[in-house]
Amino acid sequence: MKHVVNVATGREPDTDPRSLRARVLPREKEVLRDTYYLIDRKAGPSKRLTCGHTTIYPTGTTTGHAHEDMEEIYYFISGEGIMVVGEDRFPVKAGDACYVPPGAYHTTIQTGILPLTFVWNTCLVDGDEE
Numbered sequence: 001m002k003h004v005v006n007v008a009t010g011r012e013p014d015t016d017p018r019s020l021r022a023r024v025l026p027r028e029k030e031v032l033r034d035t036y037y038l039i040d041r042k043a044g045p046s047k048r049l050t051c052g053h054t055t056i057y058p059t060g061t062t063t064g065h066a067h068e069d070m071e072e073i074y075y076f077i078s079g080e081g082i083m084v085v086g087e088d089r090f091p092v093k094a095g096d097a098c099y100v101p102p103g104a105y106h107t108t109i110q111t112g113i114l115p116l117t118f119v120w121n122t123c124l125v126d127g128d129e130e
Helices: 021-025
Strands: 033-039 049-056 070-077 079-087 088-091 097-100 108-110 116-124
Touching: 049 079, 049 108, 079 097, 108 116
Parallel strands: none
Antiparallel strands: 033 049, 049 116, 070 097, 070 116, 079 088, 079 108
């Protein structure tokens, strides 16, 4: 007999009050993420590049922002979500890469059951070094 079940398709989490989901749903903001700066142009050898690692937890998002003087690349390591870049809104998952042009508003929304994890890199454009 074959019986295969995938946790990411069609399964709902339990409603136990000890779960992370139960503890974060009453929060006022939807931002629920951790970000680590790995290479920081303000405190490292590069004057143009910054690189970081972000994890968005279930039901969470990033703050959303724009960089007038930087372009950015996201590389998704795990999880599933929605990427918003300007007027565009599209699904992302592990293995996807996304380019964000200078000045474009962007935010990331976690949609799956696993945390959405990605590495991001920003680069100053047009010689705007500080």
